[in-house]
Amino acid sequence: MSSPYATLPEFEYARPSTLEEALKLLAKYGEEAKVLAGGVGLITFMLERLVSPRIVIDIKKIPELRRIEYTEGKGLVLGAAARISEITRYMDSNPRVREKYRALYEALSRIADLQIRNRATIGGNICEALPFMDSYAPLALFDAKLRIASVEGERETTITDFVKGPGFLDLAPNELLVSIELPDPPRESRSGFSKIVPAIEYSVASVAMLVANPVDPRSREVRIAVSAATPAPIRVREAEEVFRREGDIVDLLDAALDRMTSAIKELVIEDPYASAEYRLEMLKVQAYILFKRLLDSFLQERG
Ligand SMILES: Cc1cc2nc3c(=O)[nH]c(=O)nc-3n(C[C@H](O)[C@H](O)[C@H](O)COP(=O)(O)OP(=O)(O)OC[C@H]3O[C@@H](n4cnc5c(N)ncnc54)[C@H](O)[C@@H]3O)c2cc1C
Structure with a gap:
């Protein structure tokens, strides 16, 4: 919904050129201050009067x-x-x-x-x-x-x-x-990101995955992180642990996705944009597709 206000509330503006100066301003004004970076979010929130800071501290020149x-x-x-x-x-x-x-x-x-x-x-x-x-x-x-x-x-x-x-x-x-x-990711790793963006602008289920050394059970590593479907980002370590087991990595995928579901299902958001059931299913589908994509890229490289 667009803002009913055409103007911003009044505020003081500071544009420090050093980190020290910015921190001193934050110490002085505390809750009355808002940091301005790109302003994409902050200016909208101010137009909508969701926030009305006494001072805006622009950090772009530091x-x-x-x-x-x-x-x-x-x-x-x-x-x-x-x-x-x-x-x-x-x-x-x-x-x-x-x-x-x-x-x-x-x-x-x-x-x-x-x-x-x-x-x-x-x-x-x-x-x-x-x-x-x-x-x-x-x-x-x-x-x-x-x-x-x-x-x-x-x-x-x-x-x-x-x-x-x-x-x-x-x-x-x-x-x-x-x-x-x-930090540097594990050697010889591949990673990717996937999100579901329905009619709204924002994702309702996002997954990032990394695979390293897929053929060697002793050194292989699979990492899975999810966001958008949950109130805050989560590293799904319960699912990652499944890939430490012996055996072909492909045979472990179903068990890992089941562990992912059971680890996060109580946390998944239900709102008018998407049901919890849909979000959870989309996390699983995307994790499956990402896994196949990353694994294929290793296979292609090895010819
Ligand atoms: C049309 C539209 C489409 C969008 N689509 C997407 C999308 O597809 N994916 C996505 O991820 N996002 C999306 N966004 C959100 C957008 O990416 C964020 O609004 C933007 O990243 C905020 O960055 P900013 O630098 O403009 O932050 P600002 O608006 O300057 O700040 C945002 C908030 O963070 C605080 N802040 C900023 N920097 C710091 C800091 N260094 N320390 C402490 N506090 C700080 C500010 O005080 C403010 O509260 C979309 C936004 C719009 C308007």
């Missing part, structure tokens, strides 16, 4: 928050204010990085349209705290570390601990998400 950097053996670091399209462009010009973090690339390149991806930032996507955010499942899949700072110091968390549910984050009013660090 160089540290715009970093996009990959270091072999260490991983990928994304500043919270890096735009979605900057990240996918970086990956397009570094195909090895794109393939390492393929599930993230596939998720980010399918957010809304180019206009929105040119403004929206990875940190804003995370901090909007709505279940369908496309960055969630891949960040859970790659064990991303979220770096949070305040004037009191820094701490590190994970996406599954940080996002608590619709509108709820483990983030104090004086804290800022600074960066997202994705």
Whole structure:
């Protein structure tokens, strides 16, 4: 629904150029402040009077928050204010990085349209705290570390601990998400992302999956993360464990999908957009298709 208001509520505007300055402003204003990154979500919420901050702190001019950097053996670091399209462009010009973090690339390149991806930032996507955010499942899949700072110091968390549910984050009013660090994925791994977007703009069931060393039971690894169908992102470790059993990986798939269903079924969202039953079924179907796709890519490579 569009906003009945044509104008924004009044607010003060600050555009710090250092992280220190931004943190001092957050410490001073606390709950009266709102961080502005791309503004795609915040400006809409302000137009709709869902939030009316006394001060808006624009973080886009802080160089540290715009970093996009990959270091072999260490991983990928994304500043919270890096735009979605900057990240996918970086990956397009570094195909090895794109393939390492393929599930993230596939998720980010399918957010809304180019206009929105040119403004929206990875940190804003995370901090909007709505279940369908496309960055969630891949960040859970790659064990991303979220770096949070305040004037009191820094701490590190994970996406599954940080996002608590619709509108709820483990983030104090004086804290800022600074960066997202994705460690190098396992060697020889493949990953992918899939979502179901019905008539609405947003996904009702998203899955990210990673497969490494599929033929060797001792070293193989399968990771599964889901979002959009549940209030917050989940790494489905119960299903991942099934793939540690002896035997052909393909023969373990049904048991793993059953474990996934039993692990999350009580948490699945039921709303007018999609029933819980449909969402759960779509998670299973997408996990099945992703698994086959990733496995096929190994087989093709080995000829
Ligand atoms: C038409 C449309 C289609 C969309 N389609 C999709 C889609 O397909 N997939 C998808 O995932 N999303 C979709 N979105 C949502 C969109 O991706 C998010 O609104 C966007 O990512 C928010 O990023 P931003 O940088 O604009 O954040 P902002 O609007 O600037 O901020 C969002 C919230 O996060 C807070 N915040 C931002 N950065 C930080 C930080 N570093 N630390 C602490 N708090 C912070 C802000 O205070 C605010 O509360 C869509 C939005 C629209 C309007």
